[in-house]
Amino acid sequence: MSIPISKHMEHMNPSLIREIFKAAQKEGMISFTAGSPSAEEFPAQELADLAKDVFATQAATFLSYGVTEGYQPLRQWIADELQRSGIQREGDDTIVISGGQQALDFTAKCLLNDGDTVLVEAPTFLNALNTFRTYGARLVGVPMDGEGMDMDALEQALQQEKNVKFIYTIPNFQNPMGVTLSAARRRRMYDLAEQYDVVILEDDPYGRLRYSGTPVDAIKTLDRSGRVIYTGSFSKIIAPGIRVAYLCAPKELMAKMVVAKQCVDVHTNMLSQVLVYEYLTRCDLEAHIRQCCDHYRIKRDAMLSAIDRNFPAEVAVTRPEGGLFLWVTLPGGCSGMELHQRTIAAGVAAVPGKPFFADNIENDRGLRMNFSVPSLEEIDEGVARMGAVLRDFLQ
Numbered sequence: 001m002s003i004p005i006s007k008h009m010e011h012m013n014p015s016l017i018r019e020i021f022k023a024a025q026k027e028g029m030i031s032f033t034a035g036s037p038s039a040e041e042f043p044a045q046e047l048a049d050l051a052k053d054v055f056a057t058q059a060a061t062f063l064s065y066g067v068t069e070g071y072q073p074l075r076q077w078i079a080d081e082l083q084r085s086g087i088q089r090e091g092d093d094t095i096v097i098s099g100g101q102q103a104l105d106f107t108a109k110c111l112l113n114d115g116d117t118v119l120v121e122a123p124t125f126l127n128a129l130n131t132f133r134t135y136g137a138r139l140v141g142v143p144m145d146g147e148g149m150d151m152d153a154l155e156q157a158l159q160q161e162k163n164v165k166f167i168y169t170i171p172n173f174q175n176p177m178g179v180t181l182s183a184a185r186r187r188r189m190y191d192l193a194e195q196y197d198v199v200i201l202e203d204d205p206y207g208r209l210r211y212s213g214t215p216v217d218a219i220k221t222l223d224r225s226g227r228v229i230y231t232g233s234f235s236k237i238i239a240p241g242i243r244v245a246y247l248c249a250p251k252e253l254m255a256k257m258v259v260a261k262q263c264v265d266v267h268t269n270m271l272s273q274v275l276v277y278e279y280l281t282r283c284d285l286e287a288h289i290r291q292c293c294d295h296y297r298i299k300r301d302a303m304l305s306a307i308d309r310n311f312p313a314e315v316a317v318t319r320p321e322g323g324l325f326l327w328v329t330l331p332g333g334c335s336g337m338e339l340h341q342r343t344i345a346a347g348v349a350a351v352p353g354k355p356f357f358a359d360n361i362e363n364d365r366g367l368r369m370n371f372s373v374p375s376l377e378e379i380d381e382g383v384a385r386m387g388a389v390l391r392d393f394l395q
């Protein structure tokens, strides 16, 4: 039988990205395609010791159903942290969710009607685009530069577009560009949201992975009227497979989001939540984050210096202060998809940028390169191979 697919899913097509990741897994391929921290930094031994202990002492707690809002000690720990940093404000509530990805889904589910517009960075996180698409969103990309989303372009979009429900931003070390939204632009984005009466979804999975420069306060710290939804995650600072993250939003909206979560997974995996809580209270998270940053700083610097040595001068590259990615822009007229085919043939893979753009923007000049997962040797060799392909390609 040919099963008729719902109108929300019929146009969803993961094949392009699947092909890219399949190609990156071929024997001998050097891959800069990852979207995760390095497995070398997963605190596996600590988690194994904690798991042994919690199975002996509190199995009944995490083998039972939990509450949808999250394992209370963990939820409280997160809320305390968010209050300390000015993110959780009067009138907000925080819940534990199964990965930051759920915050994107719940926001879309609770706010969007068919045809509503979401303003997104161009380029932005591909899974966010797909999530918003499944709720019938019209996606409008707003151009980016080295300081993040262009605020004049955002204002223009807010003036022109009908039914804008929210602005989606990844303010720190953005996926895929690696750039950070400056403090001045955060203030302007918030003021524009107030002026045009729209919500901001602030997605911050990378904020703690800073290798240089000065931290910038979250947009949520500016929130006077309860219009900013903030999400963070333990995926990049502990491990992505544990699927533990958090969502902070105005209470009234949160009541709906909790219902959305009940419909999806009832609650986040209890063992993961207990393990994360035990890790946070019995191990040294700050020391662990410092170690991750020291490691990734070396890799970022290695990739940038290899690019400086090997890439033609016409190829532009972002110089991220943190996170996992940098972004390469090819000169006009060159196709990132075509370059991708050629680098694959030379045994090195990065992610072509085209799928990261919303439907209103045709841009095939970008490539995302991950530096957290490859070894220093792979970075040196892979960038040299890409440089050779690029020199040939640009001729």
Ligand SMILES: Cc1ncc(COP(=O)(O)O)c(C=O)c1O
Residues within 6 Å of the ligand: 035, 098, 099, 100, 101, 102, 125, 170, 175, 203, 205, 232, 233, 234, 235, 240, 244, 245
């Ligand atoms: C910008 C952004 N948001 C959200 C996520 C989702 O992370 P997780 O669901 O693992 O917390 C990712 C993961 O790569 C991301 O890059």
